[in-house]
Amino acid sequence: MSYKPLDSSKVYLITGAAGFIGYYMSKKLLEQGCVVVGVDNVNDYYDVKLKHARLEQLQPFDKFTFIKGDISDKPMIDSVFEEYKPNIVVNLAAQAGVRYSIENPDVYIQSNIIGFYNILEACRYHPVEHLIYASSSSVYGANKKVPFEETDFVDTPVSLYASTKKSNELMAHTYSHLYKIPATGLRFFTVYGPMGRPDMAYFGFTDKYFAGEPIKIFNNGDFDHDLYRDFTYIDDIVEGIERLIGKPPVDAVPHKVFNIGNNNPEKLMTFINTLERTLTKALGREVQFEKVYEPIKPGDVPATYASTDLLQEAVGFKPKTSIEEGLQQFADWYVEYYKKK
Structure with missing residues (x-):
């Protein structure tokens, strides 16, 4: 399937532009000469220095153009749409994290429900060509059937x-x-890569090691029933979004949902061993994590596994970066960014 470059005459509004995916998405659009308006409240859910480094x-x-603001602030969102008249909106601003939502429910309702409602209302009164928004594999909950399909x-x-x-959704x-x-x-x-989110396991493991x-x-040390995750490298996520931007749904109800995953779940232990190997290579000395096994946390699911057939059908693309390749990129970045040797 042929892939046409993005239309650089359009205005792209990216919410969560200082976030992990938002930063990479903005960068990709800007490198193609597109006009990007980024909105982010630069909150302190994790190290703000990293958000500033991305910006x-x-x-x-x-x-x-960067606007510091919160999507739950309706007048701010309305004025951004009024002033910049975005053609395409990519809503990546959200309070992330499964475990954090157990201790801090308020911020999830504020950002993910009220904030998203404000975006929808703005798109209603200032019509856009396409609204793309972040959902999550966590919607599959405790589904036992794998791979997870959009239906x-x-x-x-x-x-x-x-x-x-x-x-x-x-x-x-x-x-x-x-x-x-x-x-x-x-x-x-499970999106990962350089400049990723410090609250994600691979980043936290690396922090702990140093x-x-x-x-x-969190698997009780039970390797027969280890947690499986469909780890998806950041570049694959961005390419998936980029290809979908120019393909707004045209059905009677123009709304579609796609999985973007690696379609290749890995055992958490395999992922950890790969991270040890890539850090060993980045540092030039052997890295081995000291491991403590604990019970699975509430809200965690045993496996995530994406079917990517719909995405492939729609835009001729499926994520393809191996964890070996992706984690090496992360390890090299981490060692350089935090000046570890």
Whole structure:
């Protein structure tokens, strides 16, 4: 399937532009000469320095405008749409994290429900060509059937985070039905890579290693029933979004949902061993994590595994970066960024 470059005459609004996926998405668009308006509240859910470092890499692009603000602030969102008239909206701003949602439910409702509602309302009154928004593999909850397909039943979320993402899909469907807003929801599967989120396991494991602390593995030390994750490298996620941008749904209700995952789940222990190997290579000395095994946490699911058939059918693409390749990129970046030797 031929792939046409993005239309650089359009205005792209990226929410969560200082975030992991938002930063890479903005960068990719800017490198193609597109006009990008980035919005982010730069909250302190994780190290703010990393968010600033990402933004610093976007600042040199003269077609980049950054607005510090929260999507739950309706007047701010309305004024951004009023002033910049985005053609394409990629909503990646959200309060992330499954475990954090157990201790801090308020911020999830604020950002993921109210914030997303504000985006939908803005798209209603300032029509856009395509709204792409982040959903999550967590909507599959405790589904036993693998791989997860977009048509699967997803009414059994096991965390508030998952509930808010499922709500986003329902809200977007309603707005597409009522106001014909072309919208695409993306169920991301465990995204990783350089400049990633420090709250993610691979990043935390690396931090712990350099702090001389053991890593906690939530699988009871049961290797026959290890956690499986469909780890998806950041470049694959960005390419998937990029290809979908120019393909807004055209059905009677113009709303679609796609998985973006690696379609190749790995045991958590395989992932950890690969991370040890890639750090060994990056440092030029042997790295071995000290491991402590604990019970699975509430809200965690035993396996995530994406079927990517729909995505491939729609845009001729499926993620392909191996964990060996992706983790090497991360390890090299980490050692350089944090000046470890």
